Amino acid sequence: MATRIRAGIGGWTYAPWRGLFYPKGLPQAKELAYASEQLSAIEINATFYRGFPRTSFAQWRDAAPAGFVFSLKAPRFATHRRELATAAEPVQRFVGSVTALGAALGPIVWQLAPTKQFDAADMAGFLALLPHEADGLKIRHAIDARHASFATPEFVKLARKHDVAIVYTEDDEVPAIPAVTADFVYLRLRRARSDVRTGYPEVELKTWAKRAEAWRSGGQPPDVKHLGTKAPRKARDVFVYFINGAKERAPAAAQRFLELVG
Secondary structure: OOOOEEEEEEOOOOHHHEOOOEOOOOOHHHHHHHHHHHOOEEEEOHHHOOOOOHHHHHHHHHHOOOOOEEEEEOOHHHHOOOOHHHOHHHHHHHHHHHHHHHHHEEEEEEEOOOOOOOOHHHHHHHHOOOOOEEOOEEOOEEEEOOOHHHOOHHHHHHHHHOOOEEOEEEOOOOOOOOOOOOOEEEEEEOOOOOOOOOOOOHHHHHHHHHHHHHHHOOOOOOOOOOOOOOOOOOOOEEEEEEOOOOHHHHHHHHHHHHHHHO
């Protein structure tokens, strides 16, 4: 299948977007449908805080056009615990509910606690819990490690063994771990500025567009030093989310980025 570069935002309900991204007077019930026409992906963060029934995921799927995808942040009940390898039950329950998205299901992001340090045995046990197929759907996973101890070739090797991506986060407080470990790359860009209409200056968006295309085509951006051994050259999907920072600018950043990558 052809690979794609997708870009989007975190969620779709945010009051400052009304009149700035959403047209004035647009009913709140139609915001998801509008956002999904302007972008190509959305990362749902609400799933990190509470559970949703399968009917909710089905409703979101039906509100978006064909080809649109939702990434999902996995529940903190699975990721914020002393021993990750004990999370079998919440992992299975969550995956069992999100398959209602069908073809609109994007990667599941397992965001770890900022205090969680890298433990090879525990991480290996957790990665082994993540299913790569459910209800006839391919399930893709990404680990969002937020402690500097994860910036090690050992973690890269382990993630690649389990075909799990490592989230690359652009943030002053979260370590960037530049490593390709799965058949997709997942970026969370968090440095948007309120004084720039598109969140990022044009030159920076063009830089990220070039990087995304390098990853999509199977290469490695020359200005991003890879951690650990490089992955085999293979075309892959790329997910780019403009999230937090100056959040009111996130939609404009994603829209301009999509224009740049075509």
